[in-house]
Amino acid sequence: MTAVPRELILYTTLGCSLCEKAKVEIWPLLEQFQLRLREVDIADDPLLMERLSTRIPAVGLGDPNQVCCWPFDSAQLREWLCHQ
Structure with a gap:
């Protein structure tokens, strides 16, 4: 049985042009780290909006307190993932 890939969450919001630039850096690492990309719109969650509104794009593995x-x-994202 094949393991289900972990999710790399891209915290984003509608119209985030920097988020599109971040995806260019993220895509090459997904296979290497056996990750699947999932986008989460912070506008849909008041807690995420409060925590990340000035910090997006950000990526994480599920804990919004531990994000890059x-x-x-x-290279920086690879280093961050190696320490997660």
Whole structure:
């Protein structure tokens, strides 16, 4: 049985142009870390909006208190993922 990939969550919101730039850095790492990308719109969650509104794009593995915030490149994101 194949393991289900973990999710890398991209905290975003509608019209976030920096989020599109972040995706370019994220895509090459998904297969390497056996991750699946899931986008979460922070506007749909008041707690996320309060916590991340000035920090998006941000990526995390599920805990919104442990995120890697923009600006990052693939190398920085790879380093962050290695320590998660």
